[in-house]
Amino acid sequence: MVQLLKQKKQVVNVLAVFAIATFSLHLLTLFILILQGFTVRQLSLQKPPTFVQLVNGKPIKTIDTLAREPEAIRQFVSKTMVSIFNWSGNLPPRTIEQVSKPQSDLGILIKTPSGGVKRVATSSWLASFAFAEDFRKGFLSQIAEMTPPEVFSDRPERKMSAKLDITQIYPPEKIAPDKWRVGIVANLIQTKGRDNKKVIIPFNKDVIVQSIDSFKHPLTQQITDLQQAIYSVRSDSLEIYEIRDLCLTDEYDKTAKQRWLRCKVKF
Template sequence: MVRLLERRQRTASVLTFFAIATFSLHILVLFLFLLQGLNIRQLSLRKPPNFVQLINGKPVDNIDDLAREPEAIRQFISKTMISMFSWSGTLPPQNLEEVASLKPDLGILINTPQGGSQKITTSSWVASFALSEEFRKGFLSTVAEMTPPEVFSENPNQAMTSQLIIKRVYPPKQIAPGKWQVGMVADLVQKNRVGGARLITPFNKDFLVRATDYFANPQANNSTDLQKAIYSVRADRLEIDEIRNLCLLDDYNSNADKSKQCVTGQTSDSFIR
């Protein structure tokens, strides 16, 4: 009888120990799950590393999220404005097959301040995503007013093209953390496809640029060519906040006659002199 009681006590002790060990193991696993969840959440909230500045095709890493290389800013301005004001009437080729047979650019309708709507080229619309959201809408309306309808004409005798010829982009001047002022001297050349008649308009502008965040395309493999192009524009982590007429007599030109003054009162509403 005594031996039977001892066996029962030993069995009860083993079961109790096993239950306590199992419960402790469950608590440990739950704690590890909670810790892993917190780590995943921190990773999801962390900003992507700043490897987006490209100089001569090579990424430049900056520890400061608001820091940008001067050459990267100048390339951003040049690339954006060339895409914005180079109109060929055709879409950029996406592969070798399209190089031989370019697709016509049907354009994108933009509302104008007069209440109507006019077309801008697809390249202009994509490049406009390099502008800040509050500035983009008004700028697109101005670009639509500047874009001749002949750009989209299927009649070769009426078709026109446009190209922005950049003469100089001045070194960026930092005006605040993550904000720069950049001057550009260029000409906007519009040309008839037949006959070659040209209209040259000075395009001397002062850009206010600021650093921005960027988040990669979550569905890069399923994106359209247009979506990929837009994400590529935003990948520079820079955006244009304002465009003014450039005064060629300001501090950009060290040899300028300081006794002369530029015309005042010109705002970002006037993009072409």
């Protein structure tokens, strides 16, 4: 009888140890799951890595997600400014047929600083999405004031077009973390009527650029052509947030602070 009691007591002890061990494993598993959940959440909140395209077209992964190559900045500024002043009177072509048979541009209505309403070219309106949002509205108002109404005329003798001819674009100068200044020397050439009379307006500006994060639309098959165009404009992960007059009398390699003290006129 005594031996049976001892055996029974030993069985109870083994079960108790097993229960405690199982409970401890459950606690450890729960702790690991909670830790893994926090790790996944932190990864989801991190910015995705930026791939910078070099001049030769080879993409590289950068540690700094806001780093940009100088040539990429120059191309962005050149492309954006030319598109802003592309006043051809026609809509940007979306198909091969529209290249040979362009559609007339009716323009986009924009409120002007004087309180009136004028039209800007559709290409200007689309390109303006490359600007910072707080700068874009005022900039479009200025473009509306500059755009001649003859751009949208359907009479050939009154028709006017314009384009920006960039003669020189300076290397980007870093003025702050992830911000650059790019000087451009250009002429705004306006052509009017069948006789192709030209009016040339100097356009020499300092374009202030900053890097941003941009993301592709996850449902590319379900967005409109307009949305796709806007996403395409923002795909460079850069935006213009200020435009100043370019001081051509100064050496361009002077520091930004010295030059800005002498050249404070905004566009």
